[in-house]
Amino acid sequence: MEPRSAAAAGKDFPYTARTTCYIEVHEDGSVTHGNDRTAYERAVTGKSRLFAVWPGEWSSHLFAIDDLDEYAKAHGIKHDEERTGLKEHVHDVQWEKSSYGNDNPRSPYVSISVSLTCGCTIHDLDSFAAQMSDQRGWAVATSGGWGSSSGPEGTTYSLRVRRKSLTG
Ligand SMILES: [Zn+2]
Incomplete structure (x- = not known):
């Protein structure tokens, strides 16, 4: 399954929804769940890649977190004036x-x-x-x-x- 782009969803992407589940794929191929500041720092430095599962009514979609700036603002890791x-x-x-x-x-x-x-x-x-x-x-x-x-x-x-x- 090819992941969709969270960046393409823009501000509508439910970064902080309780139903959004984050997956981190590390350099060595291991997969962990969850999201926090350290996951963001690894993703920013290219040590891992972040994905999110956005559960839909009929099926869940896999999204690549390809706008890390927006992700960080949504989670309060970066200050967001807007x-x-x-x-x-x-x-x-x-x-x-x-x-x-x-x-x-x-x-x-x-x-x-x-x-x-x-x-x-x-x-x-x-x-x-x-x-x-x-x-x-x-x-x-x-x-x-x-x-x-x-x-x-x-x-x-x-x-x-x-x-x-x-x-x-
Ligand atoms: Zn002020």
């Missing part, structure tokens, strides 16, 4: 404690409202949390509720941040 809405820079962040959700002073988390005056948007909270951890030392809660509201002055996000990490 997917995350976030530039790879130090964000201009304005924040204040929310007027609601902070009734319990002993809660380890504080609800804050955040706006990004640098023009970025938050599509992916995990990526934003990682950037805020690097840039400000914030521990942003990534499980549970967060939201955004848009008004004439832009988009405001409501997030929960660990109280002790919220210093600047």
Whole structure:
């Protein structure tokens, strides 16, 4: 069976779907399952080739992962501005404690409202949390509720941040 091209499927290729199953074919011909950063690094340096099985309704198709850049962005190995809405820079962040959700002073988390005056948007909270951890030392809660509201002055996000990490 000749594998199809994942690159040809473009952004529609389900890189991160739970049903997509990755196969790595190593130089010596051995075959392993799974995907992670080390598999990407081997594939980039030509030490292995990555394939994915995309199960269809009637049959499964074998795809060659021939766009490793797209693969890395989908899996968060490389930063992707388009997917995350976030530039790879130090964000201009304005924040204040929310007027609601902070009734319990002993809660380890504080609800804050955040706006990004640098023009970025938050599509992916995990990526934003990682950037805020690097840039400000914030521990942003990534499980549970967060939201955004848009008004004439832009988009405001409501997030929960660990109280002790919220210093600047
Ligand atoms: Zn920004």
